[in-house]
Amino acid sequence: MINRKSEYRKISIFGSTGSIGKSAINVIQNQINNSIKFQVQTLVAQNNYKLLAKQALELKPEFVVIAEEKYYQDLKSELSTLKNCQIMSGKDAVLEVARIKCDLMISAIVGIAGMLPTYLALEAGSNIALANKEAIVCAGDFLLNIAKKNNLKIFPIDSEHNAIFQIFEQENLSQISEIILTASGGPFFNSTKNFRDITLAEALKHPKWQMGNKISIDSATMMNKGLEMIEAYYFFPISKNNIKIIVHPQSIIHGIVNYNDGASLAMMSNPDMCVPISYVLNYPNRASINHQKLDLTKIGQLEFYEVDNKKFPAINLCRNALEQEGSALVALNCANEIAVEKFLKSEIRFDEIYMIVEKTLQKIPQKKLNSIAEILDFNQQVCEVASNIKT
Numbered sequence: 001m002i003n004r005k006s007e008y009r010k011i012s013i014f015g016s017t018g019s020i021g022k023s024a025i026n027v028i029q030n031q032i033n034n035s036i037k038f039q040v041q042t043l044v045a046q047n048n049y050k051l052l053a054k055q056a057l058e059l060k061p062e063f064v065v066i067a068e069e070k071y072y073q074d075l076k077s078e079l080s081t082l083k084n085c086q087i088m089s090g091k092d093a094v095l096e097v098a099r100i101k102c103d104l105m106i107s108a109i110v111g112i113a114g115m116l117p118t119y120l121a122l123e124a125g126s127n128i129a130l131a132n133k134e135a136i137v138c139a140g141d142f143l144l145n146i147a148k149k150n151n152l153k154i155f156p157i158d159s160e161h162n163a164i165f166q167i168f169e170q171e172n173l174s175q176i177s178e179i180i181l182t183a184s185g186g187p188f189f190n191s192t193k194n195f196r197d198i199t200l201a202e203a204l205k206h207p208k209w210q211m212g213n214k215i216s217i218d219s220a221t222m223m224n225k226g227l228e229m230i231e232a233y234y235f236f237p238i239s240k241n242n243i244k245i246i247v248h249p250q251s252i253i254h255g256i257v258n259y260n261d262g263a264s265l266a267m268m269s270n271p272d273m274c275v276p277i278s279y280v281l282n283y284p285n286r287a288s289i290n291h292q293k294l295d296l297t298k299i300g301q302l303e304f305y306e307v308d309n310k311k312f313p314a315i316n317l318c319r320n321a322l323e324q325e326g327s328a329l330v331a332l333n334c335a336n337e338i339a340v341e342k343f344l345k346s347e348i349r350f351d352e353i354y355m356i357v358e359k360t361l362q363k364i365p366q367k368k369l370n371s372i373a374e375i376l377d378f379n380q381q382v383c384e385v386a387s388n389i390k391t
């Protein structure tokens with residue numbers, strides 16, 4: 001368990017070249033007078049060997065892994081001057097370094113590819129700072145159980161869950177009536193454009209957050225918020241019906257906890273992922289980081305709206321899958337990953353993302369999944385079905 005006095009933390013960053021990985025490195029490199037010092041133990045990326053090498057030269061980790069084997073030689077030559085660092089490549093190497101214990105593994109690979117490394121890190125005794133929501137959507141019970149067994153923590157990095165984590169009074173659990181996750185609404189909240197005609201460039205242009213491609217599309221469909229509802233169910237001991245979603249276009253309030261005495265606690269910050277990342281890196285301390293001060297007088301107005309479930313069917317698809325739990329969640333996530341990938345390659349229209357998810361869920365029967373290996377096998381089967389869905 002992480003303790004308050006710890007002055008020195010070994011951090012591993014899985015997905016270091018992505019949006020979350022870069023923000024995490026920004027926090028690590030730019031903390032001001034912080035009592036906790038960080039030593040980066042491992043950096044992992046998939047393709048971007050140039051940025052990975054730059055990060056490694058700056059942070060001097062013990063292990064650097066590029067998942068795509070064809071970049072091994074390039075990475076090695078970029079790092080020819082780096083001492084005491086093991087450079088590795090391939091999927092197995094990603095798993096190998098996940099098994100090396102650290103104080104905190106930042107789980108920021110995108111998609112279900114991040115699930116097994118996260119599980120292995122927990123098995124090895126590492127606490128987790130979880131950005132990779134697909135892992136908890138697909139394997140929530142398995143991750144929570146292994147964390148509990150090994151007396152480890154899984155901290156939420158996702159801004160909404162991180163917000164709730166900061167204001168959720170475990171000691172007053174019976175007095176919590178509901179939690180509310182806010183959604184920016186994405187680029188199409190106010191748009192009257194037919195979803196058939198939405199272009200890739202429009203869908204990638206998020207109004208508030210700078211994120212990787214997959215989560216940007218998930219935000220545009222609002223699938224992201226549905227996945228977050230499932231994530232919240234695993235993170236917080238609260239019934240499914242008491243997890244609510246509201247649209248808040250300014251993205252200043254990230255989460256709200258309503259208590260039975262009429263109090264509603266809300267956590268606010270500018271939309272900047274460095275804020276939740278700093279919180280989990282330093283937990284239970286708080287640190288000083290470079291940030292833009294929140295000035296509500298400049299923002300002026302905070303708005304809140306109901307989600308339009310007709311326009312954005314994703315949340316109901318997620319609610320239905322959450323009702324069933326287990327394999328339905330794996331199928332939901334997998335179908336969405338396949339559909340988003342196809343949309344990113346311009347193989348399908350924007351509205352067809354929902355169709356692929358819905359039709360896949362109709363085709364795939366529920367199945368009891370007893371291990372992480374069974375989840376991965378099942379995911380493979382769903383991938384085949386989802387890839388062949390005709391819209």
Ligand code: NDP
Pocket residue numbers: 014015016017018019020021044045046047048049067094107108109110111113131132133134157158159209210211212213214215273
């Ligand atoms: P990005 O696409 O920006 O980054 C993904 C990272 O994972 C990259 O470093 C990528 O390497 C690496 N990667 C991808 N696949 C593999 C693989 N098979 N093996 C090893 N490394 C891999 O994504 P984001 O940072 O935006 O998101 C990461 C996760 O965090 C997602 O699950 C997302 O939902 C979640 N999240 C993101 C937020 C954000 O603000 N971005 C907010 C909240 C949650 P390479 O660059 O070389 O391809």
